[in-house]
Amino acid sequence: MTSTSFKSHLLVTLLVVGVAACSAVDHSAHGSATPVTPRKPSLDEVYGDWRPPPGFPYPAATPFDITRKGTKATLAFSVPPMLPGEIRPSRVQIVFRASSVRGPMLDLSQPDSPAMKRSRARMKVQDRLDREPIPIRLQVWRLVNGERVPIVLDEEVRLPEKPGEFTRWEWVPSAGPVYEVHDGTTTFAWQQHAVGLEDPTRNYIEHMIAAVPRVPGEYLLEAEVLDELPGIRDNPEIDTLTFDLLVATPQPTAF
Numbered sequence: 001m002t003s004t005s006f007k008s009h010l011l012v013t014l015l016v017v018g019v020a021a022c023s024a025v026d027h028s029a030h031g032s033a034t035p036v037t038p039r040k041p042s043l044d045e046v047y048g049d050w051r052p053p054p055g056f057p058y059p060a061a062t063p064f065d066i067t068r069k070g071t072k073a074t075l076a077f078s079v080p081p082m083l084p085g086e087i088r089p090s091r092v093q094i095v096f097r098a099s100s101v102r103g104p105m106l107d108l109s110q111p112d113s114p115a116m117k118r119s120r121a122r123m124k125v126q127d128r129l130d131r132e133p134i135p136i137r138l139q140v141w142r143l144v145n146g147e148r149v150p151i152v153l154d155e156e157v158r159l160p161e162k163p164g165e166f167t168r169w170e171w172v173p174s175a176g177p178v179y180e181v182h183d184g185t186t187t188f189a190w191q192q193h194a195v196g197l198e199d200p201t202r203n204y205i206e207h208m209i210a211a212v213p214r215v216p217g218e219y220l221l222e223a224e225v226l227d228e229l230p231g232i233r234d235n236p237e238i239d240t241l242t243f244d245l246l247v248a249t250p251q252p253t254a255f
Contacts, residue, residue: 038193038200040193040194041190041193041194042194043194045084045085045194046083046084046085046190046191046194046195047080047083047084048083048084050080050081050083052078052080053078053218055076056076056077056078056218057076057077057078057195058077058078058079058080058247059077059187059188059191059192059195059197059246059247059248059249060075060076060077060078060246060247060248061075061097061192061197061244061245061246061247061248062074062075062244062245063242063243063244063245064096064223064225064243064244064245065225065243066096066098066134066136066225066229066243067225067228067229067230067232067243068225068228069225069226069227069228070224070225071224071225072222072223072224072225073221073222073223073224073245074220074221074222074223075220075221075223075245075247076218076219076220076221077218077219077221077247078216078217078218078219079092079212079214079215079216079217079219080216081216082214083191083249085188085190085191085252086188086249086252087252088252089214090214090249090250090252091154091171091211091212091213091214091250092211092212092214092247092248092249093185093187093208093210093211093212093246093247093248093249093250094138094140094153094208094209094210094211094212094221094223094245094246094247095185095187095206095207095208095209095245095246095247095248096136096182096206096207096209096243096244096245096246097204097205097206097207097243097244097245097246098125098129098204098205098241098242098243099199099202099203099204099205099241099242099243099244100118100122100202100203100240100241100242101201101202101203101240102200102201102202102203122203122205125205125232125241126205128229128231128232129182129205129207130184130207132229133180133181134180134182134225134227134229135178135179135180135225135226135227136178136179136180136182136209136223136224136225136226137177137178137179137223137224137226138153138176138177138178138179138209138210138221138222138223139177139221139222139223140153140212140219140220140221140222141219141220142215142217142218142219143217143218143219143220144217148220151212151213151215151219152173152174152176153173153174153176153210153211153212154171154172154173154174154210154211154212154213155171155172155174155179155210155211156170156171156172156183156208156211157170157172171211174210176210178226179209179210182207182208182209183207183208184205184206184207184208185206185207185208185250186206186250186251187206187246187248187249187250187251188248188249188250188251188252189251191248191249192246192248197246197248206246209223212247221245221247223245
């Protein structure tokens with residue numbers, strides 16, 4: 001898939017004008033003077049009658065510095081059945097997230113204010129994550145009777161466009177195991193807030209690496225960054241930047 005897709009550009013536009021679609025937690029990059037803390041949903045609301053087995057959470061996350069060559073992560077997780085709030089069954093996304101501390105509300109009449117400088121710095125990070133390849137090796141196994149069974153991940157490919165049509169995408173089995181280009185995405189923050197994986201005092205930028213077919217069970221993921229992405233942390237305006245690897249449901253949509 002291409003990193004300059006409509007979805008990634010839409011995320012950039014939302015960050016520039018300081019507007020974002022809100023789920024349980026606001027993912028916008030402009031922040032607010034007083035962040036709104038959403039009500040934390042109960043596990044019954046998020047999971048219904050299902051519960052992740054011990055040691056295999058869902059959603060699941062672990063620190064994963066995508067700017068450093070050789071960074072490795074191992075993550076055990078569950079793939080659940082369709083859960084409350086999901087409009088239709090969907091694949092489970094493997095995502096890397098960049099996050100930083102939410103700053104004060106932007107005042108566009110003060111272009112040299114600290115808040116505007118932070119916003120421009122975050123935009124540069126967003127642009128680099130959109131446009132620069134980051135080779136990440138992924139291996140995922142489903143655990144069946146104590147044995148590791150390797151699975152084929154899925155990825156989205158852009159279909160040929162016809163005049164007057166919107167960009168269309170299709171899921172296909174991935175050739176893997178190295179993924180270089182990653183599309184902007186938005187995961188289901190409501191679920192993550194319930195299990196402590198979303199912090200309303202931070203901004204999040206999310207990019208999908210690949211997706212796991214929706215076959216309920218217990219899984220193990222190993223990931224490794226194969227090349228450097230230098231300079232991301234050099235700007236003091238975003239010295240609070242952190243990265244993690246996330247396995248989560250995409251934000252539900254009706255289409």
